[in-house]
Amino acid sequence: MSRRLLPVAVALLLVTSGCVGLITGETVTFEASPATVSDSTLDATGYELQNATQANVTRDVTVAGQDRTIRLVTERRQYTRSGSVFGVDVVELSRFIVVSMPSATVGGQTLNPAADWANRRVLEAVLGRTSGTDDVEPAGNRTVRALGADRRVSEFTGTTQVAGQSLDVRLHLVSFEHEGDVIIAVAIHPENTDETDAVDDLLTGLRHSGD
Amino acid sequence: MKYMPTTTNFARVVVGLVVVVAAMGAVATPAAAQSDQPDWAVELFEDMGPMVGTYNENVDASDFGFVAGQLQGENVNLVVDDPANGTEASVSFTLDNDLRIQELELGTRDDATIQMSTDKATMDRIIASGNPSTEFKNAVLNDDITISGIGTVSQVKWAVINIVGGVLQGIFG
Numbered sequence: 001m002s003r004r005l006l007p008v009a010v011a012l013l014l015v016t017s018g019c020v021g022l023i024t025g026e027t028v029t030f031e032a033s034p035a036t037v038s039d040s041t042l043d044a045t046g047y048e049l050q051n052a053t054q055a056n057v058t059r060d061v062t063v064a065g066q067d068r069t070i071r072l073v074t075e076r077r078q079y080t081r082s083g084s085v086f087g088v089d090v091v092e093l094s095r096f097i098v099v100s101m102p103s104a105t106v107g108g109q110t111l112n113p114a115a116d117w118a119n120r121r122v123l124e125a126v127l128g129r130t131s132g133t134d135d136v137e138p139a140g141n142r143t144v145r146a147l148g149a150d151r152r153v154s155e156f157t158g159t160t161q162v163a164g165q166s167l168d169v170r171l172h173l174v175s176f177e178h179e180g181d182v183i184i185a186v187a188i189h190p191e192n193t194d195e196t197d198a199v200d201d202l203l204t205g206l207r208h209s210g211d
Numbered sequence: 212m213k214y215m216p217t218t219t220n221f222a223r224v225v226v227g228l229v230v231v232v233a234a235m236g237a238v239a240t241p242a243a244a245q246s247d248q249p250d251w252a253v254e255l256f257e258d259m260g261p262m263v264g265t266y267n268e269n270v271d272a273s274d275f276g277f278v279a280g281q282l283q284g285e286n287v288n289l290v291v292d293d294p295a296n297g298t299e300a301s302v303s304f305t306l307d308n309d310l311r312i313q314e315l316e317l318g319t320r321d322d323a324t325i326q327m328s329t330d331k332a333t334m335d336r337i338i339a340s341g342n343p344s345t346e347f348k349n350a351v352l353n354d355d356i357t358i359s360g361i362g363t364v365s366q367v368k369w370a371v372i373n374i375v376g377g378v379l380q381g382i383f384g
Binding site: 028063074078099104107121184 | 276277280281359360363364366367368369370371372373374375376377378379380381382383384
């Protein structure tokens with residue numbers, strides 16, 4: 001393609017790919033649909049919805065000398081089950097968090113890097129510097145049916161601090177694309193509490209409708 | 212994912228297309244690489260040479276977390292701002308699959324795919340460090356070095372990457 005035709009091709013690509021906003025000056029928004037756990041699954045597992053949040057984050061970019069705004073809308077649901085640890089009743093003995101983020105596809109190219117990450121890489125990004133979970137080690141994989149397909153769930157062990165004491169914990173993490181969104185579900189609970197069946201039920205009970 | 216246009220206006224699209232085509236035509240012209248560099252740019256470039264050797268011997272791509280996969284194989288324009296006198300220096304390089312710095316040159320390169328932006332104090336800190344790979348990695352992860360795309364799709368991509376990184380780090384609330 002000649003250099004003179006390239007800008008025309010790019011501009012047409014933006015129009016046909018749904019990024020007209022980059023040209024017209026509008027904010028370009030990529031919005032995820034929430035992934036939730038069905039009520040019947042919550043009843044069966046004893047988990048409760050603790051909070052539902054929508055994050056609306058923008059970044060400004062300069063395209064062809066013009067200022068534009070990219071907006072990503074992500075959805076997060078946190079479910080918890082109460083219990084006791086170190087003899088103390090706690091509201092959040094186990095946590096199950098499910099996040100949906102837009103794949104952000106432009107011209108057939110998925111821009112959200114998490115769309116094709118392995119679970120381990122997702123975990124590294126999720127743990128970041130604020131999770132409070134240390135000494136994380138892989139502890140096997142299993143397959144669970146979720147949102148119409150078999151999904152690879154990875155388990156990890158680690159430690160966290162509860163009431164000033166170190167507590168061994170187990171994490172379960174799965175990440176996959178579904179109907180235009182990247183779905184990431186992570187569960188964390190004390191190592192001495194077997195939540196595997198409950199986590200599998202929560203994953204099987206996921207509901208999500210994107211696109 | 213749903214793309215949600217807030218309004219549609221055919222005339223604005225047409226006018227916008229003309230603006231984009233004109234602007235991108237200008238962008239396609241090779242950039243002046245070194246002519247507008249301040250005096251301290253040469254000193255910065257010369258100081259970076261030995262630092263890059265130490266950096267390349269010690270860099271571990273896995274330390275960069277999820278950003279690593281986005282940096283591998285990229286051509287980088289590094290723009291360094293000196294707010295003390297309002298001048299900017301630029302150097303360019305490529306990052307190989309191990310995130311080692313290759314082809315370090317003074318000035319920008321026309322085939323750059325990403326731009327790293329930082330200030331002179333951050334670069335001075337990295338150059339003076341006995342462990343520049345760790346210092347560089349920390350600067351990237353702490354946003355002392357910010358990364359943006361070059362080219363329309365790349366710009367959107369890096370905006371998305373930067374947002375996704377923040378969302379994932381806050382997943383535990």
